[in-house]
Amino acid sequence: xxxxxxxxxxxxxxxxxxxxxxxxxxxxxxxxxxxxxxxxxxxxxxxxxxxxxxxxxxxxxxxxxxxxxxxxxxxxxxxxxxxxxxxxxxxxxxxxxxxxxxxxxxxxxxxxxxxxxxxxxxxxxxxxxxxxxxxxxxxxxxxxxxxxxxxxxxxxxxxxxxxxxxxxxxxxxxxxxxxxxx
Numbered sequence: 001x002x003x004x005x006x007x008x009x010x011x012x013x014x015x016x017x018x019x020x021x022x023x024x025x026x027x028x029x030x031x032x033x034x035x036x037x038x039x040x041x042x043x044x045x046x047x048x049x050x051x052x053x054x055x056x057x058x059x060x061x062x063x064x065x066x067x068x069x070x071x072x073x074x075x076x077x078x079x080x081x082x083x084x085x086x087x088x089x090x091x092x093x094x095x096x097x098x099x100x101x102x103x104x105x106x107x108x109x110x111x112x113x114x115x116x117x118x119x120x121x122x123x124x125x126x127x128x129x130x131x132x133x134x135x136x137x138x139x140x141x142x143x144x145x146x147x148x149x150x151x152x153x154x155x156x157x158x159x160x161x162x163x164x165x166x167x168x169x170x171x172x173x174x175x176x177x178x179x180x181x182x
Contacts, residue, residue, distance in 0.1 A: 040092040051104035054080040073112045090144045093137040
């Protein structure tokens with residue numbers, strides 16, 4: 001049996017109208033970069049780089065001669081940084097690589113509040129008046145789930161009702177198929 005790594009790195013020969021389609025290891029779909037393991041590492045690395053560029057713009061705004069107020073910096077940060085950081089967040093919010101984005105968002109909060117790197121991390125959301133990134137991700141995911149549940153109940157989407165009635169701590173008991181259990 002082939003290991004999962006071998007099967008994900010194998011190139012397929014797919015043809016469309018007689019021409020072979022180019023293989024892409026990290027395809028991008030709706031601006032989200034996918035990878036074979038769905039860890040979203042590549043996507044979050046790109047997002048962190050984009051946030052670093054946006055933070056450079058905020059630094060220019062904060063360090064200009066007329067020095068923008070905290071409210072102006074906060075509004076600019078929400079528009080520039082947080083909108084980019086939270087795009088499709090319900091898809092990748094549980095990735096192990098979210099820390100890359102969080103580092104940049106913490107820097108954004110430092111710019112807004114005017115604090116130095118030595119300022120304690122838990123104080124940054126308070127001083128910048130922005131929720132911590134993890135809470136914002138969770139809220140966005142919960143909002144999307146509520147929207148889907150409401151749609152399912154009113155529009156009778158063809159989704160199994162059992163998906164909505166899971167016990168709170170549903171865990172996989174075994175990795176073997178149900179047919180092999182005694």
